Amino acid sequence: MKTNLKKIVPIENLSLVDKVELRLKQYFKDNNLKIGDPIPKELEFASALGVSRTVIREALLRLRTIGVIESKKRSGMVLTQPDIIQNFEKAIQYNLLGEEALVDIFELRLILEMGMADLLFARKTPEDIAVLDKIVSKQEKEEQDTTIFSLEHEIAFHGKLYEMSRNTTLQRFQNLLLPVFEYVHDNMPEGAKDYKYSKGEFVTHRDLFKILKDGDAATFREAMRNHLEPHFDRILAMVKL
Secondary structure (H helix, E strand, O other): OOOOOOOOOOOOOOOOOHHHHHHHHHHHHHOOOOOEOOOOOOOHHHHHHHHOHHHHHHHHHHHOOOEEEEEOOOOOEEEEOOOOOOOHHHHOOOOOHHHHHHHHHHHHHHHHHHHHHHHHHHHHHHHHHHHHHHHHHHHHHOOOOOOOOHHHHHHHHHHHHHHHHHOOOHHHHHHHHHHHHHHHOOOOOOOHHHHHOOOOOOOOHHHHHHHHHHHOOHHHHHHHHHHHHHHHHHOOOOOOO
């Protein structure tokens, strides 16, 4: 355990576990504790704060629940790296996302897909290109209208892009976007097929594939913006206070 640690200051209201939790977090910051560092035992925290072990235990349980600490044999409690996606996953598993949250996450999806171009071009492989070609060919075989995709083909194509990024957090986040894809697909506005694109024509999945195979990141980014243009227009037309 680190020496010369800053002291943890007692709190006045012993009945509020949330204040203990905040004090513990501040203690970790003040002492510059890192992932893997051990932390004092319940009894030590209780003595330093002047509260019961029950209060300390409940505050530590909160931190354990969000993945900030964990118990290890022989090491006691140590700081860990929180799983930043886990809480999103739980909210989706229990169907706890309202319409506003779904819209916010969809906006995030638009931003991510515009921003991942450089990763895709830096990390794509011939195997990736072959798989993506099969995905697009399957879509073209099963759908004649290339401007309105089925949910299955939309998820397959864009999901492969997330996979090609080789970014673990992005790949996990893509799995969280499935309800968002469903929300957008189920709420397509009337006249979506007749949308007038600013550049006169729609960029299909095949077009994006060709650029990804033989083009460059800048061209791909611009094409993706055109591909997502109806969604951007729809989102930007919403009034947010």
